[in-house]
Amino acid sequence: MPATVMWFRRDLRLADNPALVAAVEAARADDAEVVGLYVLDDALWSAAGANRLAYLVDSLAALDAACGGRLVLRRGDPRSVVPDVARAVGAREVHAAASHEPRGRRRDEAVRAVLAERDAELVETGSAYAVSPGRLRTGGGTPYRVFTPFRQAWLDHGWRAPAHRPREIPWAALRSEDPPRATPTAERLPRAGxxxxxxxxxxxxxxxxxxxxxxxxxxxxxxxxxxxxxxxxxxxxxxxxxxxxxxxxxxxxxxxxxxxxxxxxxxxxxxxxxRPGARTESLRDVVPDDAWATGPAADAAFEAWAAGRTGYPLVDAGMRQLRATGWMHNRVRMVVASFLVKDLHLHWRRGAAHFMAHLVDADVSQNQLNWQWVAGTGYDAAPYFRVFNPVTQARKFDPEGDYVRRWVPELRGVAGRAVHEPWRLDAAPAGYPDRMVDHAHERRVALDDFSRARG
Incomplete structure (x- = not known):
């Protein structure tokens, strides 16, 4: 029996999946089956963090169960795997949601070209967003650089109602590979599926x-x-x-x-x-190149930050939450990012890479551009002279210190708000490090660097 291929990527679900709806409708029109395919891309597998990979394996298991045990896993380069599967089952169409990240767009163009050579077609329906990237433009026809007018245009544009979940999907039975093993670095990950x-x-x-x-x-x-x-x-x-x-x-x-x-x-x-280059390049230069710390001392500072041993409790709590769960509260993400860039004077790319390695929700556009927002280098970013004070932020958003005490056990014996400034205690908490820098001083250094760039 002929088949239509549904290529799952960043849409590991059956409900509200327009590409799946299109695949099922195409299969029914041809009295065909649907091959549910997920390709374990070797290039991504080797580069992705262990937490994301472990979560992905769990999510694929949940999707396989929803597909009646007929999700087809294949490992390799999608540019060859997808066309080969399509040819093997006689598929004229491969259905997928559109990708908008730089690597995904290049991959899909390559797959499209190979399929065309074999008289087949890559059919893209929908995307991972309510309003697909690239659709909205300013009155002058240019992309948006400021969030508030973008949000208004986004609201004015609106979005479709959720797509229905297809009933009785005729999944094809096809050989599937076993998912690879992945051991997370986090102690506990969110439930997947x-x-x-x-x-x-x-x-x-x-x-x-x-x-x-x-x-x-x-x-x-x-x-x-x-x-x-x-x-x-x-x-x-x-x-x-x-x-x-x-x-x-x-x-x-x-x-x-x-x-x-x-x-x-x-x-x-x-x-x-x-701006696909924003994955690795600052959209704006806000400090001179010599403002970024490098060398052994900078590397040691980065390691202390990553381990949650800066001596600033809110920063340390966030970094330890990340290590334990593969996730971090968004307010704390901003604080720890500001500390790395403006207190330790390390380039935002180093922090972004660490987050990509450990966050389960790591996503290129969100991760890289949120880091650029904190660093002041992105569009509509926080101005560089906005420096998050880790103590003030802790007092305001963790007023009783409960978050800090949860993730920093050395400070669990410190009562009340004193937990946010352990260096003011008569006796330092056992095992907890001293402040690695003085925030007030490093803030002045960051502002001086900013002023040098403007001058």
Whole structure:
């Protein structure tokens, strides 16, 4: 029996998956079966962090179960694997959601060309975003560089309703390879899969959406949805979240705040679509090249930051949360990033690479451009002279120190807000390091560097 190929990538789900709907409709029109294919790309497998790989294996297992055990895994270069599978099953079409990250676009063009040589077609339907990157333009026809007008254009443009989940998908039985083994560095990872994503989201709608606008900045509270992991792997589509938000019984300010976070995610995807070099290159130069610390001392400082041993409790708590769970609260991400760039004077690329190696939700556009936002080098970024004070941030967003005490056991015996400034205690907590730098001094250094660049 002939078949149509559904090539899963960043859409590891069956619900609200327009590419899957298109594949099923094409198969039914030809009285064919659907080959559900996922290609374990060797290049990505060798470069991705262990936490992401372990999570991916779990997510693929969940998708395989949803497909009745008929998800086809193949390992190799998609540029050859996908056309070979299509030829083997006599497929005239390979269906997939459009990719917008630089590497994905190059891969898909190569696959498209090989398929065309074999009288087959790559059919792209939908994307990982409510509004596909590249679709919105300013009145002058240029890409957006500022978030607020982008968000308004995004809201004005709107998005389609969620796609229905196909019934009785005629999955083809085809040889599948065993998934590779992946051992995470984190002690515990979020539960993977489409069902886990929907459970987490519905729990947040019931218990977390009301009050989200204020609670989302509090790492000591369960104030965020933690849906970034599921969005990154496409276990849920943002369009589904937006539809549920529109129907939610919650204050308008909370709904608008959450919707704005989704818009921010799509803004960064749009920026990378137009400026693929932003993955590794600063969009703006804000300090002289000699402002970045290098050499053995800089390497030692980076290692202390990565290990959560800077002597600044909020920074250390965030870095230890990352190591333990493969995730970090967004407010804390900003604080630890600012500390690396503006207190330790290390280039944002070093921090971005560390996050990519350890975060389960690591996504090129979100990770790289959020780092550029903190560093002041991106579009609509925080100005370089905005330097997060790790103590002030801790007092404001972890007022009783509960977050710090959870992740920094050496400080669990310190009561109240004193936990944020252990160097002021009469006796230093056993095992906890002294401050590696003086924030006030390093802030002045960062501002002087900024002034030199402007001059």
């Amino acid at each position: 489409e069902d886990a994503a929907r459970r987490r989201w519905h729990a947040f709608l019931r218990e977390g959406l009301a009050g989200y606008d204020e609670a989302r900045d509090r790492p000591d509270l369960a104030g965020t949805s933690a849906m970034s992991v599921h969005l990154r792997w496409g276990e849920v589509h943002p369009r589904t979240l937006l539809a549920d938000l529109a129907a939610a019984d919650a204050p308008g300010s909370d709904v608008a705040s959450y919707r704005s976070e989704l818009a921010w995610r799509e803004f960064h995807a749009d920026v990378l679509h137009h």
